[in-house]
């Protein structure tokens with residue numbers, strides 16, 4: 009009895025937006041999902057992994073693995089109605105297992121910190137591109153110039169540090185002050201606007217000389233290019249793009265009203281996120297081939313190819329500038345979902361205020377960001393496991409921690425939680441429920457294990 013009262017109290021005090029609406033939730037999760045992962049990361053990872061076959065595997069990972077994980081995160085979050093760490097501890101106990109499940113969420117907090125440390129640096133590049141686009145330097149830039157402009161920026165660590173600091177400061181300020189209304193407003197403008205700009209660019213790209221080559225690179229699968237490593241990259245990218253594996257969506261799920269259909273909501277988010285990623289690639293690759301760039305060029309790909317796609321367009325300077333402004337905002341709404349779990353955890357465990365917790369966790373992330381900043385200049389020659397510090401942090405988080413987090417979250421939802429609880433959250437034990445349960449019990453865990461084993465060389 010006492011325990012229940014305590015629970016009740018905790019539930020209320022943690023709920024910021026009491027039973028938020030379906031639209032509010034979709035906007036928050038879409039805001040978290042749509043960001044640099046779609047527009048910056050997906051095209052360059054696809055390019056590094058050979059295009060077509062990778063894209064197919066990516067789509068399969070999204071539909072068969074990421075979608076069930078997304079549903080699990082939402083249902084766990086809504087059932088627990090707390091921060092991810094407290095939710096996993098509470099449900100672990102309630103479902104007759106152990107509070108130790110909270111460790112899944114604690115490790116996830118650190119994964120979020122690591123991801124945001126480089127995410128914020130790339131968001132800083134995006135911010136720095138706003139004045140560049142505005143100045144018109146891309147208007148007559150050759151492909152060579154575009155490459156040099158990007159290199160000059162990443163070489164100049166002081167400028168990147170300033171931009172990274174501005175971006176982190178904005179993220180911390182929003183987290184400290186509460187951001188519900190900001191996110192709803194920002195996302196409902198930014199996502200449709202980005203979508204429109206991408207469609208505009210895609211249509212223009214159709215008449216470019218590299219269009220056919222770009223599209224066939226992207227959609228014509230060449231399975232000889234596919235390795236287990238690429239499959240793991242596809243899986244990691246699916247988790248990254250949908251903000252899965254660190255309880256970010258679980259944190260939002262805590263605010264979702266009980267009347268909302270998790271299946272429909274999750275599907276809507278998956279469709280929107282995937283459409284934007286694929287559209288971004290449809291814009292980038294024709295520009296890559298038109299300008300004789302190398303699709304496997306890595307993290308600079310979008311920053312070089314995109315400005316060139318605005319070439320000779322009426323109002324090109326205006327559109328290019330708007331694009332980088334919108335992308336900065338999209339990155340900001342994603343960054344909130346990365347910082348939130350850590351801040352919620354510190355607030356619950358140390359009695360600090362939200363502002364103090366945001367400064368503390370945000371400060372650690374800001375400092376960690378310098379590892380990424382220096383990976384492109386002072387420490388570019390420094391190699392660990394054959395990669396720069398940035399590549400190591402990215403690999404560790406996207407390809408190891410996120411799939412692992414997703415694995416345990418799904419196992420928890422499908423094997424530990426009892427049928428009644430999960431069926432209750434997913435709207436009864438109908439066909440959709442059975443499908444979710446089958447996928448979550450078998451396809452997701454086995455799929456993740458097989459892909460990880462394959463990539464680490466266990467399977468020949």
Ligand code: TRP
Nearest residue numbers: 041043044045248249251342345
């Ligand atoms: N999904 C975001 C993007 O595509 C990045 C992101 C936000 C994220 N929150 C996350 C990635 C949580 C992993 C986990 O840009």
